[in-house]
Amino acid sequence: MSEITDGRRRRRRSDAERSAAAVLDAAVEVLGRHPDAKVEQVAAAAGVTRQTVYAHYPSRPLLVTAVIDRITAESVAALDAAHVDNRTVTEALLRWLDVTWRLFDHYPLLLHPSVTAVGQADSDRQHAPVTERLERLIRRGQASGEFDGTLSPAWLVSATITLGHAAGGEVAAGRMTTAQAAAALRQSILRLYGAREP
Amino acid sequence: MSEITDGRRRRRRSDAERSAAAVLDAAVEVLGRHPDAKVEQVAAAAGVTRQTVYAHYPSRPLLVTAVIDRITAESVAALDAAHVDNRTVTEALLRWLDVTWRLFDHYPLLLHPSVTAVGQADSDRQHAPVTERLERLIRRGQASGEFDGTLSPAWLVSATITLGHAAGGEVAAGRMTTAQAAAALRQSILRLYGAREP
DNA sequence: CGTTATCTCTGACACGTTGTCTAACCTACC
């Protein structure tokens, strides 16, 4: 990426690198928490001009994309740290829920319409690393008979995510406490998957 | 509503009435199917100027609100026509799903971020007539033991709606056919409610 | 009828945000 593009051209300058990084960091903070923030505010938080933001991220949507990518990477790291793959399927599932739940809490952007919206092909591709892990889990559970196999893993993934959003929404609307919502979510998911209750 | 406001004032003119109705009809059509449509397009469809739209609906959000109210009324009529209340709970539930599913199909606006968005207090209030019927159904099922009573009816209502959105999204994304999505939705809901499978 | 209040239309403008452009000015790099 930071290689020489043309045979006789210099490489990217270090201050450009720093600016781009500062902008992305600021965007993760600002947009992550306040999804409606304007480009101007991100620039300010990065200690940079609006034009400089555009120099590195040609449009607001592309900046948001970069933010989501960053958050996704964070999520993957958190999931891997939780060792989701070597446990009882049900236990792993609960861990998965726990980790992603925390992320929703930390980054309201993930609950935001612009990202949540239905026909978002990019959005799907972007979250793939996270959803893949869940889908793998579901397949494992269905194969072992721990989960019922009638509903397709792909649908169960979608359903899980959307229920997560709903639970987050209940908390945001003040209709449930975080603990209540998390508990309801866990139980709902287990039922949905046709898991044998413990 | 169309009464005389002040003792010595004339009543609302008939062409104003017609304009307002034309605007709302057009808005239901245009916004219902293309939620991102601009006020200008609604005005054109109503055969009226943009300013006239504003004369009757002071802002775009208020116009959207009116559209949703209209659709809600339609939905309630459809639900009542389906006699949701005098049947086996499970059967009634499946009817409820069927009716609302059709509505989602007909009015993409209902799936749209601006309406779907989480902390939407108005939105909740608006859909109340529809969700109330579902909640009543759930209570009935839980009381009769046909549904499990662990999860709260209010949460189950939220979960049902969000799963409906997800199913609609799968269809929109081309990952499922309408029939597949409807089937998956039905089964998911029944599991979620802890219904005894037939 | 005619009068009058109401409604619609035309045309204009303010506003906020996104995105582009240019010229001047810095500064990292060789």
Next chain:
DNA sequence: GGTAGGTTAGACAACGTGTCAGAGATAACG
């Protein structure tokens, strides 16, 4: 120290929302 590359300040266009004033049409009322 020269130069390519980066940042800035300052404009500006585009677009959608919402507002306003004035001229023209028309429904309601006496």
